[in-house]
Amino acid sequence: MKSSSTYDVIIIGAGINGAGIARDAATRGLRVLLLDKSDMGGGTSSFSTRLIHGGLRYLEHGELGLVRESLREREVLLRIAPHLVRSIPILIPIYQQARRGPWTIRAGMIAYDLLSLAKTLPRHRMLSRTAALQQAPGLNRTGLAGGAIYYDAQVEFAERLVLENALAAQQQGADIVTYARVDHFIVEDEVLLGVEFITELDGSNNSARGNLIINAAGPWIDQVLERSRIKGKRLIGGTKGSHVIVAPFPGAPAAALYIEAHADGRPFFIIPWNANYLIGTTDIHYEGDLDQVDATPEEIDYLLGETNRVIPGAYLGREQILYSYAGVRPLPFVDDKNESAITRRHFIRQHARHANLLSIVGGKLTTYRSLAEETVDLAFKKLGRDSPACVTGKALLPGAIGSETASPEVPTAGGFPQKVNKRLARIYGRRAKEVMELASQDASLGTTFNAEADAIAAEVVFSFTRELATTLADCLLRRTMIGLNPSQGIGDDLAAADIARKHLGWSEDRVRREVSDYRKHLPGKVNS
Numbered sequence: 001m002k003s004s005s006t007y008d009v010i011i012i013g014a015g016i017n018g019a020g021i022a023r024d025a026a027t028r029g030l031r032v033l034l035l036d037k038s039d040m041g042g043g044t045s046s047f048s049t050r051l052i053h054g055g056l057r058y059l060e061h062g063e064l065g066l067v068r069e070s071l072r073e074r075e076v077l078l079r080i081a082p083h084l085v086r087s088i089p090i091l092i093p094i095y096q097q098a099r100r101g102p103w104t105i106r107a108g109m110i111a112y113d114l115l116s117l118a119k120t121l122p123r124h125r126m127l128s129r130t131a132a133l134q135q136a137p138g139l140n141r142t143g144l145a146g147g148a149i150y151y152d153a154q155v156e157f158a159e160r161l162v163l164e165n166a167l168a169a170q171q172q173g174a175d176i177v178t179y180a181r182v183d184h185f186i187v188e189d190e191v192l193l194g195v196e197f198i199t200e201l202d203g204s205n206n207s208a209r210g211n212l213i214i215n216a217a218g219p220w221i222d223q224v225l226e227r228s229r230i231k232g233k234r235l236i237g238g239t240k241g242s243h244v245i246v247a248p249f250p251g252a253p254a255a256a257l258y259i260e261a262h263a264d265g266r267p268f269f270i271i272p273w274n275a276n277y278l279i280g281t282t283d284i285h286y287e288g289d290l291d292q293v294d295a296t297p298e299e300i301d302y303l304l305g306e307t308n309r310v311i312p313g314a315y316l317g318r319e320q321i322l323y324s325y326a327g328v329r330p331l332p333f334v335d336d337k338n339e340s341a342i343t344r345r346h347f348i349r350q351h352a353r354h355a356n357l358l359s360i361v362g363g364k365l366t367t368y369r370s371l372a373e374e375t376v377d378l379a380f381k382k383l384g385r386d387s388p389a390c391v392t393g394k395a396l397l398p399g400a401i402g403s404e405t406a407s408p409e410v411p412t413a414g415g416f417p418q419k420v421n422k423r424l425a426r427i428y429g430r431r432a433k434e435v436m437e438l439a440s441q442d443a444s445l446g447t448t449f450n451a452e453a454d455a456i457a458a459e460v461v462f463s464f465t466r467e468l469a470t471t472l473a474d475c476l477l478r479r480t481m482i483g484l485n486p487s488q489g490i491g492d493d494l495a496a497a498d499i500a501r502k503h504l505g506w507s508e509d510r511v512r513r514e515v516s517d518y519r520k521h522l523p524g525k526v527n528s
Contacts, residue, residue, distance in 0.1 A: 005031070006031075006194075006209040006210060006211060007031045007032060007033045007175075007208060007209065007210040007211070008025070008030040008031045008032065008210065008211050008212065008379075008383060009021075009025050009030050009031070009032050009033070009210060009211070009212045009213075009214060009379055010032075010033045010035065010194065010195055010208055010210035010212070010213050010214070011025075011032065011033070011034045011035065011214045011216055012035050012036075012182050012195070012213070012214065012215050012216060012217050012224055013035075013036060013043075013215070013216035013217035013218055013220070013221075013224075013360075014034050014035070014036035014039075014040035014041070014162070014166060014176070014178065015036075015040070015041060015043050015044055015045040015162060015216065015218050016041070016045040016158070016161065016162050016165070016363075016365055016368040017216045017218070017346075017360050017363050017368050017371055017372065018034060018036070018040075018214075018216035018217075018360075019034070019040060019041070019162045019163075019165035019166040019169065020165050020368040020369055020371065020372035020392075021214060021216060021360075021371075021372040021375050021376060022034040022165070022166065022169035022174050022176070023165045023166070023168045023169040023172070023174075023372065023392060024369075024372040024373055024375075024376040024390060024392050025169075025174075025372075025376045025379060026168075026169040026170075026172035026173055026174040027168070027169075027172050027390075027391060027392060027395070028376060028380075028387060028388045028390065028391075029388060030376075030379070030383075031173070032169060032173070032174035032175065033174070033175045033176075033177070033208050033210065034166065034169065034174055034175070034176045034177070035177050035178075035180045035182060035195070035197060035208075036177075036178050036179075036180065037179070037180065037181040037182070037200065037217075037220070038178065038179060038200075039178050039179070039469075039470065039471070039473070039474045039478055040162055040163060040166050040176070040178060040468070040478070041158070041159040041160075041161075041162030041163060041478050042474075042477075042478065043218055043219070043220075043327065044218045044219060044327045044328060044329065044330060045158055045159065045161075045162050045218075045365065046158060046159050046325075046327070046477075046478065047241070047243075047293075047325050047326060047327025048158055048241070048327065048365050049241070049243065049269055049271070049278065049280050049281050050154060050155055050156060050157075050158050050271075050273065050278065051088075051152060051153070051154055051155070051269070051271075051365075051366075052073075052074050052077050052078075052085050052152065052153040052154065052155050052365065052366045053070065053074065053152040053153065053366055054067050054070040054071035054074060054112060054115070054116065054152065054366075055067050055070045055344065055364070055366070056108060056112055056150075056152075056258070057267055058070075058344060059108050059111055059112070060108075061343075063343065063344070063345065064111075064115065065345075066343070066344060066345050066367075067111075067112070067115050068115045068116075069367055069370055070364065070366045070367055071112075071115055071116035071119065072116070072370075073366050073367050073368075073369055073370050074116075074119075074152065074153050074366060075116070075118065075119055075120060076369060076393050077153065077155075077161075077366070077369070078120065078121075078153055079394075080392075080393070080394070080395065080396050080397055080400060081155075081161060081164065081396075081397045081399070081400055081429075082400055082429075083399045083400055083425070083426070083428075083429030083430070084155055084156070084157065084160055084161050084164070084397070084399065084429070085153050085154070085155050085161070086153060086154055086156075087121050087151050087152070087153050087154075088151065088152060088153060088154040088255075088256055088271075089149055089150075089151055089255040089256065090149065090150055090151065090152055090255060090256045090257070090258050090269075091127075091132070091135050091136055091147055091148070091149050091253065091255045091256065091257055091258070092105055092147055092148045092149070092150070092257075092258045092259075093132055093136070093139055093144060093147045093257065093259060093310065094132075094144070094145045094146045094147050094148065095140075095143045095144055095145060095260075096143040096144075096145050097143060098260050099260060099265045100260055102126075102145060102146060105126075105148050106126060106148070109124040109126070109148050109150060110124075112124065112150065121151040121152075121153075122151050123150075124148055124149065124150040124151075125148070125149050125150075126146065126147075126148050127146050127147040127148060127149060128146050129144050129145060129146050129147075131146075131147070132144060132146055132147030135147065135149065135253070135254075135255060136251075136253040136254070136255065136257065136311075137251070138250065138251020138252065138253065138311045138312075138313055138314070139251075139253075139310065139311065140309065140310050140311065140312050149255070154256075154271070154273070155365070156273060156274060156426075157427070157481050157484075158365060159477070159478040159479075159481070160399075160427065160478075160479075160481070161365075161397075162478075163467060163468070163478065163479070164397040164398050164399055165368075165397065166468065167398050167467065167468070168395075168397060168398055170468070171398070176468060177197075177199070177206075178468065178470055178474075179199060179200040179201050179470060180197045180198070180199050180200070180206070181197055181198050181200055182195045182196070182197045182224055182227070182228070183196055183197060183198055183227050183228070184196040184227065184228050184229075185213065185228040185229075185230065185357075186207060186209065187354075190353075192213060192354040192356055192357055193209050193210075194207060194208050194209035194210050194213075195207065195208055195210070195213065195228075201470065201471075211356060211383055212356045212357075212358070212379055212382050212383060213354075213356060213357045213358070214358045214359075214360065214375065214379070215357065215358065215359040215360065216359075216360040218328075218330040219236055219238045219290050219328040219329070219330045220290055221235055221236050221330065221359050221360070221361065222234055222235055222236050223290070225359070230351065230353075230354065230357070231353075232351065232353075233333075234333045235332065235333060235349060235359055235361050236330050236331070236332070236333055236361065237285070237331055237332060237333030237334055237342070238286055238290075238328040238329050238330055238331055239283050239284055239285055239286060239328070239329050239331055239342065240282065240283075240284045240285075240286040240293060240326055240327070240328050240329075241280060241281035241282055241283060241326065241327060241328075241329060242280060242281060242282045242294075242295035242296070242299040242300070242303070242324060242325070242326040243278055243279060243280030243281055243295070243303075243324060243325055243326070244278075244279050244280065244295065244300060244303050244304070244321050244323075244324045245273070245274075245276050245277070245278055245279075245321070245322045245323050245324070245325075245484075245523075246276060246277050246279065246316060246320050246321055246322060247276050247277070247320065247322060247486060248275075248276065248277065249277070249311075249314045249315075249316060249320065250311075250313040250314060250315065251311040251312070251313040251314050252270075252272075252277055252311070252314070253270065253272075253311075254272070255272075256269060256270065256271040256272065257269065257270040257271075257310070259306065259310050261302070261306045262306065262309055263302060263305070263306065266283060268280060268281060268282075268303065268306060269281070270307060270310075270311075274484060274485070276322060276486065279303050279304075279307055280303060282295075282299045282302065282303070284299070286328050290328060293326045293327060293328055294324070294326055294524050295324040295325070295326045295524060299326075300318065300321070300324060304316045304317065304318070304321075322486045322488075323488060323522070323523045323524060324523065324524045325523040325524065326524075329344075330361065330362060330363070331343070331344070331361075331362055332347060332361050332362055343362070344362065344364055345362060346360065346361065346362040346363035346364075346367070346371050347360075347361040347362055348360060348361075348374065348375055348378060349361055355382070356382060358375065358378065358379075358382075360375065369392055369393065372392065373390045373392065373393075376390065377390070398429075398431055399428055399429025399430055399431045400429055400430060401430060402430040402433075415446075416436070416446070416456070417453075417454075419453075419454045420448065420454050420455075420456060422454075423454040423455065424436070424456075427459075427480070427481055434462070434466065435456070435458050435459055435462050436458075438458040438461060438462055439456055439457075439458035442503075444457060444502070445457045445458035445461060445503070446458065449492065449495040449496065449499060450482050450485075450489070450492040450495065451485075451487055451491060451492060452482075452485060455480055455482050455492075457499045457503075459479070459480045460475055460480065460496045460499040460500060460503075461499065461500075461503050461504065462479075463475040463479035463480060464500070464504055465504075467479050471514060471517065471518070472493060472496060472497055472500070472514035472515065472517070472518045473514075473517060473518045473521040475496060475500075476489045476492070476493060476496060476518060477489075477518075477521065477522075480496075482496075483518075483522065484523075488522050488523070489518075489522075490519070493515050493518050493519070494515060497511040497514050497515050498511065500514075
């Protein structure tokens with residue numbers, strides 16, 4: 001961190017919005033400091049439905065501009081991050097007596113296509129009852145009238161999308177400090193000059209000065225302002241979204257399903273994900289502890305019940321759940337409004353008393369890049385400087401760099417088994433070659449260490465030396481991703497910590513502490 005200089009921009013919050021803003025700002029030549037109270041991508045960005053989508057249901061609320069923006073940004077991400085963002089077919093079963101009938105679905109599909117005429121993904125197809133059952137034989141046949149199939153995109157590991165934006169920012173000179181909780185703003189003579197923060201891992205007090213402060217703390221935005229004694233109206237009125245992860249089950253579809261819930265008419269997804277299935281999401285007003293967000297028994301029963309209704313042979317119960325997770329959407333605060341009707345558009349709040357303070361309200365995983373572009377455009381105006389052109393819509397993210405076609409495929413190297421090569425490409429894209437090069441320096445780093453026998457020891461070292469990991473939880477949950485396997489990395493965590501002991505100099509005490517802390521950070525197990 002440049003302690004002797006003043007940053008152009010200090011960004012609070014290293015979720016997808018903060019990381020995206022940091023990347024754009026640093027790419028345009030601004031001096032950037034990015035801070036987060038935990039690890040980057042450790043909050044809401046990790047707890048989404050992991051789709052890069054146009055927001056089909058936003059059409060119901062007339063948000064055509066948001067849908068158009070989302071569809072445009074979906075195309076951008078398919079181009080700049082093809083190793084992380086991939087197309088996915090989605091089937092909508094159409095049932096008699098449902099709130100959304102065939103004509104409504106057809107109209108929505110046509111509008112969705114028309115709003116993305118330049119897209120690379122296939123157009124929608126309407127399906128007969130027979131064709132719908134061919135796509136998903138396990139569907140409930142009672143009242144099934146037909147279906148529609150369309151294409152959106154999936155970011156299997158949203159955590160790595162956040163990380164690669166942060167790495168791109170760092171490559172352009174940005175400073176990044178994680179586990180740094182901003183407690184106060186530095187104000188002199190009513191002028192906002194910077195921030196004071198506590199480094200959580202060692203308890204040290206630090207400060208940094210900046211010409212512009214951007215509060216991108218997601219659902220924690222109001223907390224940051226309150227701790228810093230910045231008065232104003234409440235900005236965030238977040239809603240909670242919960243998900244459950246289950247193993248493949250009888251009748252499980254090959255494509256994703258987008259289904260209207262019988263209980264409340266709200267659409268939800270059943271999605272093939274990480275060799276398992278992701279079921280979600282809910283949408284409930286949340287006023288609880290933002291650092292302790294869990295799926296409630298009622299939400300779990302809702303998701304399982306609706307899945308069993310639409311796929312009668314599934315027979316899913318709580319004992320089939322591998323784990324659950326929940327997060328809070330940083331939506332704008334509104335009084336007495338239906339959760340689903342709250343806009344998913346973003347707003348950049350300019351604070352009247354402090355002209356050099358901006359707060360980012362709302363936003364979607366899909367549109368983070370355009371949000372960042374808009375924010376950095378405004379930042380240059382606030383700084384009184386001419387802005388270079390934004391290039392983030394064309395510049396590849398780090399894992400895609402190195403191939404004219406931005407192919408995520410990685411040449412077989414190092415004598416690794418095919419499943420290791422496949423996994424390395426899936427997680428790191430072209431940067432897998434760097435992992436392989438590290439493994440080639442020490443034979444022990446080329447050995448596999450997890451239960452699935454597809455992750456190599458070099459990945460643990462790589463996460464700490466090249467990918468800004470600070471803790472074992474960072475390494476397993478947001479770098480190597482093995483913490484999201486069915487076992488949640490239990491047992492693998494011991495092996496990973498031992499690798500860190502051998503190659504990174506961890507003490508036995510730190511090994512025990514890191515494993516204990518890691519298990520406390522795991523997504524929720526569900527009691528049957």
